[in-house]
Amino acid sequence: MATGLMTSLASSVRSAPGDGTAGRRPPRERARRRHSRTHRAGRLLLRRILVLIPTTIMVSLGIFAVAAASPFDPLTAHLGDNYQSATPAQRAATAAAYDVDQHWLSAWWHWWGALLHGDLGWSSTQGQAVGEVIAQRLPFTLGMSAAALISAALIAVVGGAVIGMRRGGLLDRACTALAAMLAATPPFVVSLVLVSIFAVALGWFPTSGARRPGDDYSLAGLLTHAVLPYLALTVSMVPWLLLTMRAAVVEATGSDPVRAARGRGVDGWALLRGHVVPVSVLPTLALLGTRLPELIAGAAIVETVFGWPGLAEALVDSAVALDFSLLAALAVGSAVLVLLGSALSDAAAVWIDPRIGLTA
Template sequence: MTEYLIRRVAQSALVLFLVSIATFALIHAAPGGPTQMMIAPGLSPEAMEVQKRNLGLDQPVYVQYGKWVGGLLQGDLGHTFKNHVPVGDILWPTIKNTFILMGAAWLLSLIIAIPWGIYNSTREYGLSDQTASFIVYLGFAMPSFWFGIILQQQFSLKLDWLPLSDMYTMGKEGDPVDLLLHLILPVTVLSLGFLAAYVKYSRSSMLEVLNQDYIRTARAKGVKERGVIFRHALRNALIPVITVLGMDLPILVSGAALTENVFNWPGMGRLFVQMAFSREYSVLMSITIVTAVFVIIGNLIADILYALVDPRVQLGKGGGRR
């Protein structure tokens, strides 16, 4: 297990290194890149060269990359081009806000979807199963921003039951009740997408397991259906679901940009859109790296959970599963 984790961490470090190279190269190759953003317009060629030298933009790209990575390793994400504000001061609060929003939607979806999918697998094509199928199609097909606007029109503008947008009402910052009211609409929008995926995966995975020979053997031995489901089938059926959960973990940090913009939620997804329009490339690079880190962490957690959920999934000494 220890050797496997060391191998995976080494692979993850390599992936992160490659992601950082790709991110830095793409940003510098983009139209209106950092050079144009960091140098004031209208400068004479001589003044422009002095400005480049002061900003370090006269150095080779690989030297600039090395300095950027060195800063990242020391916790320095750089500064914005326009106002020279530390990127960390902008980024870290938005990660917390996104985690609150996405975490609430994620947990609500899990609590509803997995039991519902398991229940539907035992009553295939029943009313509950057909209702879930409708929600799955709806969740996959309906644009989240459109659904959010419809909810705002109905419950905020017409009925005046819930806040229209933002994270807090002005003057009530830090009030948990006010936060809960502001969460209802965006969490409803986001949880529909999670719910659709988790119901589908948990139902199909459980159906596949219930058709296995060892399940038929357990039933033939007289094991009650509840025992068949929870003692024999559930742990194996959860393995594909864990894969999806591990891949969804980065979403808790990266956020849903469209939903955060519709509801004016001060999260990282909304920040990414704003910084893209402002061409604040240092912030965009930091968001990309943070998201990549959480993708890697999500994959590691998913691999570890494999072994915890199903004892048959063993981590071999060579780093593979057996």
């Protein structure tokens, strides 16, 4: 995707900010161009939303089907240590009480019926309404993921621009090798390394949770406990974004418009800001939407390793116990988030440069 976007944008550098051509357009023409870009981006976003509806329905159907085919017996979560000694009658009564004896297709149909009436259902694993579970845990997951994504994007854009402008140098080779190594390292390995060094060996940060046992949540406690999971999630997001930004900068610096700018005496920061970055940052922006599944999966792994009180633990418990209401809400919500993120990133790319031929 990055290469295709670069190809479509290479010729636009001549009219990028800093070369003076944009300022010579009449105000009426600039307004018309802005309106056209907004119209195309909005039309693309509307098409994606229309596609999102049937996709969400199919995803939810698949979730119920896969959960029903799971080898886990949901009664083990409800009966606990009494599972082996429970009689068939007791197991049947427990299954009926928790609604785990109905066919998965019937459960899917009833779940959608309740959802359309604003009822997310009752979580048998958490012992409370699904809406309450999400409301309590979502801020932890959303705050951690958003902070890590923003930090990773900033590090990737700045770092990729710097090493891309110094292609082949020692810094470029070192950063590229490190990024390739981290890209091949699973998030749980990064998490365990951070725990081993900074929590166990040095004792600088706590190993898990978001507060000390017995304490209430506080800003200082949250920030202290969030350092290691935040670092682990950020590190897992940086490599691909950094390598994409570097590749885009390298391609932009070798393009004819940039060589022409250098011939006019433009160099250094002015060249990077006015000619290279406006073209190079777009592939990284487009990649953010496609990396959302990785962010969600990475957040689930990191939260599990560090015992962060987000949605990951609830998702794992609901999957093991076949808690259809909570499992469907979390899985479908994640799918919708990924689809919306991809649609927004593509719409932003079309708005930034209408030469991009995305229509659906």
